Amino acid sequence: MLKKRIIPCLDVDRGRVVKGVNFVDLIDAGDPVEQAKIYNSEGADELCFLDITASSDDRETLFEVVKKTAENCFIPLTVGGGVRTIDDISRLLHHGADKVSINTAAVENIDLVAKAAKKYGSSTIVIAVDAKKNGDKSWNIFTHGGRKPTDIDALEYCIEVANLGAGEILLTSMDRDGTKIGFDNELLSTVSSSIDIPVIASGGVGNLEHFVEGVLKGGASALLAASIFHFGEYSIKDVKTYLAEQNIAVRI
């Protein structure tokens, strides 16, 4: 049976982890490569780096981080943040990313989705969607790291990018992000039941039960979390053991 994937996400700023794990035995807690290695050995199914470096001059550091991670961690690595062009995608893949996640650039230039999927294969292209509730079963998407509202309907947008060849949707609830009250399972199930491609749940996970709900109520194929792992509240193994106890197939 296909397993539900658990994906830890690291925010990377100028090549350094922001809000990293407080592992005591870590030589350099700010080194994304060191953190990735730990997640890798703990049984993470994939890794995700979100580059939040503001200045494009400083973005070169990311490539080195991706390269070193790929040399050490033999599980899929998704990299996103500031990806704007086919050339950005190409450089990330060349440095060892397995998938590239695109957010704002896909909204501003929807052709990029089809072009990228055609050139590198659908499975390489993840479309990251930041969605905020604006009514009953209705969500709008935001761009620029959640700072800029749009009047684009989240569900319609997800259907469109799926048709254009996106391989996966990384769906973040802006209402839930950072709240620790659970994923927005209504958003997840609305999108997931309307498209064929996998949906990765993101935003709001605060305890083990939330992971279960993301699968059973949200219909997510994969579950992404950041702070719950970083602050050491739960390990990847804790999450997988709990999911397995609830009869959800995971890779142990």
Added chain:
Amino acid sequence: MKLVIINYGSGNLHSVHKAFEAVNNNLENPYEIIVTNTPSEILNADKLVLPGVGAFQDCKNAIHKIGGLFESLEQVVIEEKKAFMGICVGMQLLAEKSLEFGECEGFGWIPGEVIKIEAPADYKIPHMGWNEVTFRNHELLNNISQNTDFYFVHSYYFRTQKNENCIATTKYPNPITAAVLKENIFGTQFHPEKSHNNGKQIITNFLEWEPS
């Protein structure tokens, strides 16, 4: 001994190269690993690896665009019977044809065709993630337990004409070819380079394999 990883611009080239390097460094007699698309270097290879992601036709065209590349592969794999491993689309290319984006001819090294995964509506396509593999015993699957999880990403699969060429399968929920084998030609639908320790074991087995 030379192991050549074919470079025709495939997206997973880097990952495949790094995984093979990591495994190779632990071997008693490591290979010289060369990443190239130069026919003269391919002709000197003792083992060959063909990575591949993306669309079947794009990969096929990219290979044929490089003058003499396909001919050198045929010489080494079909004539000289050197060990060959295809990964993902690099494995699908071994088929006679693919039906992805219209019909497209493959290498025709293993009888069969590449067709869309047929699954019930609540099964997501692409088939993406870790899934269990069952297999026929073979030295290429040494030190792997039945039902071990490997990482898959694909929407099409290789339906071999002969059962004997399909040595491993996964279920989604119908059986899908996970690995093919014909004499010196081996291929995996899953990504060993992304399947953590079990993936490394497959690479180890391939590096140690001496097809008879």
